[in-house]
Amino acid sequence: MSTDVIRFVTACRVCGSERWQKVISFGNVPLANGFLEVADSYAHEQAYPLEVISCRECRLLSLTAVVDPHVLYRTYSYVTSDSETMARHMRTVVRLCREQAGLAEDDLVVELGSNTGDQLLAFRETGARVLGVDPARNLAKIAEDRGVPTVSEYFDSTTARAVAAEHGRASLILGRHVFAHIDDVVDVLAGVHALLAEDGLFTIEVPYAVDLLDRLAFDTIYHEHLSYFLISTLDTLFARHGLRTVHVERLTVHGGSVLVSAGRAEGPWRTHERVRELIEHERCGGYLSDGMYEDFAARVRKTCDGLSRLVRDLVADGHRVAGYGASAKGTTLLNICGLGRDELEFCTDTTPQKQGRVTPGTHIPVLAPGDVRQPPDYYLLLAWNYAEEIMRKESAFLDAGGGFIVPVPEPTVHTRAVTTL
């Protein structure tokens, strides 16, 4: 482990408390998107502590180790999925944001972590002016080539001031699955204040900690995801920094997410009833107490053991198993469940940036779907968040007797004939 690129968390990034509950430790795990070129030896591959703690004051779930964002994001292999599910979701986000922020023609929409620009292209179709901000130079270049102006920087208060000076104030600042990746959230919120119009909205989509806990989506824990938020935690954060939580929508993407909007505290906004309802649900449902997190850790261990056993038994019985979707969460799942090349022949993935490489830590070859000569007997669905779409697309595989192993919340095998637990 190279320690010069990690920082260990002491004070909570939301409330400053140092009263932590230890939740779970997965040991040292490589970076979720650290796909490697094929080599004779991977001895130089780095792995970093992957350990979750919960703040006893504000119930932020946080990793203990923060990996330097330059290591994580300057070249990035995750490209926003071009799946039907995601295309539909992006249209939903446009609709919700337009309704909530009351966007008018020509209003400025700035997206943090804009990736290859798909979400902003969907906004532009509705007449908005758009600007992306993304530190990944390889992806910002693709976005620019597609006509989406993109500043290839981290979004912080300095970048925000520069953007405001050049483009004016934004009516909507959007960050889909990026806020949970940020360590210095205080500086980002200072940037929001510098860039947001007086009556604008700051809208983030983050994995919802309630879904993580309820659905046991523990494989979404990896070094990119520094924070796992409850609405009450976000509300605390926003209130401390002059923002008011206005709307919240629960969404099914990425295993359960929330789209949360905040406006300036002194602005025209009032808090929607659903925000209060969810905060109350979190309080009454035990999400603010130690027991919830102790129980989570025990359930994770049980699912991991069950999955390892299931896959190993299938292989021992002579079945061929491969991974479907070399997702970031697949890296966590395979590494912590101890599933590698002895169990999985290959992983198939549609992302050109991952194909021809091997998976982090487990070194399983990643193949383009078209390069799979002989489908396995079972696919371990590492992109389980697209289960419905993938099983529909792969109906020929199912018709031929193939099966999908869905790993969470507990391992299940789906075949044409039966679904078994």
Ligand code: DWN
């Ligand atoms: O926050 C993050 C989330 C939003 O996205 C990131 N830090 C990284 C990334 O996580 P992920 O890699 O787990 O996301 P996905 O979108 O669940 O990844 C799915 C993977 O599966 C992609 O590599 C594409 C691939 N895929 C495929 O091969 N065939 C996906 C579909 C739908 C398919 O049909």
Ligand code: ZN
């Ligand atoms: Zn806290």
